Amino acid sequence: MVGNDIVDIAQAKKDSNWQRPRFLDKIFTINEQYLIHNSKDKTEMVWRLWSMKEAAYKLCIQLNPNRFYAPRQFKCFIENDAGVVKFKNFSCYTETKTTSDYIISEASLKPSKLSSEIVKFNSLRINNQSEILRRKLILSASKLHHIIEGKLELKKDDYGIPALVVNDNKMHISLTHHGNFGAFAIA
């Protein structure tokens, strides 16, 4: 199982003002805020920690299907590009990649290398992006598992958790898109 989350840095700067009063308090623990304030690039640290929390949440709800919004309760611990995120009894490992354009984090139950494939979109329309990402995911899964593309179907359950379905078997995946970038990971 895998959870991933990508942040388009330019889009995040446009859409979110993390310096707005109480913003950091709502999302980040005291320790995380300390990390942010002591970072050379504070904006980068904000979105790195955010992407770790989101990736961990996406993994967590695959194990315990649910929907909720509790970013502050996903506590991040980082060491270089690696990290650990803890939420109640749940704990996972993360790996983060940062470029000048985007930050992506991936969460897994064992320490793993980042496996997400990044997609750069030409269209900003969210429905087009979802469709492009879906097609690339199916193509990639088809090659990886030697399954005809037509037999792979992307389904979301009532919690919005996506999976690739082949006959009656479910393949765990994770999808993310933000701004001009998207990514998918196949567990």
Place this chain on the structure above:
Amino acid sequence: MTNQELIAKLKAIVSPYIQDEEAFKNLSEDTDFVKDLKINSANLVDIILDIEDEFDIRLENEDMEKMLDVKSAMAIVNTKLAG
């Protein structure tokens, strides 16, 4: 405040963050912020902060956890205003 007035206020609050115009036009109690309006999860914090400012209330962790749809937001605001 009637439910209609509350929905109108919430609609104005979420409008800068929505990514699905059609779902926004048809916004009702059953509208989901993420599934229907395609609001980015980072912007849910902005909505929470905007709700706090608009109604002069403060939302705790357990309030935030449920802030995923119009119905829950209405229930939380009503509870806070009554308290």
